[in-house]
Amino acid sequence: MxxxxxxxxxxxxxxxxxxxxxxxxxxxxxxxxxxxxxxxxxxxxxxxxxxxxxxxxxxxxxxxxxxxxxxxxxxxxxxxxxxxxxxxxxxxxxxxxxxxxxxxxxxxxxxxxxxxxxxxxxxxxxIPPEDAVPGEGGVFSVTEAQHVRWNELATSDPDAAIAFYKKHFGWGQEGEMDMGPLGAYRFLQRGDVMIGAVMPLMEGYPVPVWNFYLGVDDIDRARAAVTANGGTITSEPMEIPGGEYAMNAIDPQGAPIGFVGPRKS
Known part of the structure; x- marks a missing residue:
């Protein structure tokens, strides 16, 4: 396997x-x-x-x-x-x-x-540093701010994509969230860790793409910082399972990016 x-x-x-x-x-x-x-x-x-x-x-x-x-x-x-x-x-x-x-x-x-x-x-x-733990880069975390916390694939064929990543990268796919007319949001696991999801390609996505969500300490502070520093909010903070909030933006140079974190105010 x-x-x-x-x-x-x-x-x-x-x-x-x-x-x-x-x-x-x-x-x-x-x-x-x-x-x-x-x-x-x-x-x-x-x-x-x-x-x-x-x-x-x-x-x-x-x-x-x-x-x-x-x-x-x-x-x-x-x-x-x-x-x-x-x-x-x-x-x-x-x-x-x-x-x-x-x-x-x-x-x-x-x-x-x-x-x-x-x-x-x-x-x-x-080629990892001598003190590195094999297989663990430390850049992804399901909980920590300043790490990537979620990996989201928007694709034209979710069934085929899931089969591909399961076969070539050993991931699991269990569970999903119904997005109504937008289709199913299907969760991906690496072992027992939920690392992201696969969703249908929607309007505004010209080609299939991996999207990433960066952990922030406070979603409302981050939202204000996005707009104050030249970014554009493309979807407002929305509550996600577990009680935190996620939003999407485009940075000032044109790169799409997501953010996820708690609401503190």
């Missing part, structure tokens, strides 16, 4: 890392490095640091050539695999595609792929 894959990294692609640093610093509390990380080699790549000193992900600066080639602001997740090349072959055999060939970096071997419906993500066989 396929070992259940973990989201071990998240990446913001943006044409303005300094602007993103200001926005996410105000809304989430992160610090984004002012200079690129030489370890990734050849590109402007900056680490996102949480208030506790841990890494929350990275920022890839989109240059003029990348933008001309079709790259757009957005977030991507990295799924850990034991063998990137074998995973590519298996994904292609089931109708997926390679968007960026396998590449060796000082931090591991990576490739960007898409599932059969077209949602993009990275796969990675990481």
């Amino acid at each position: 396929t070992k259940a894959a973990n989201f071990i990294w998240y990446e913001l692609m943006t044409p303005d890392p300094a602007g993103a640093a200001s926005f996410y610093g105000a809304v989430v509390g992160w610090t984004i490095a002012a200079h690129n990380d030489a370890a990734v080699g050849g590109v402007d790549y900056r680490m996102i640091v949480r208030g506790d000193g841990g890494n929350a992900g990275g920022v890839l600066a989109l240059g003029a050539d990348m933008l001309a080639g079709g790259a757009r602001p957005g977030w991507l997740g990295y799924l850990e695999v034991a063998d990137v090349d074998a995973a590519i072959d298996a994904i292609k055999a089931d109708g997926g595609a390679v968007q960026m060939p396998a590449t060796d970096l000082p931090v591991g071997r990576i490739a960007m792929v898409s599932d059969p419906q077209g949602a993009h993500f990275y796969i990675m066989d990481p």
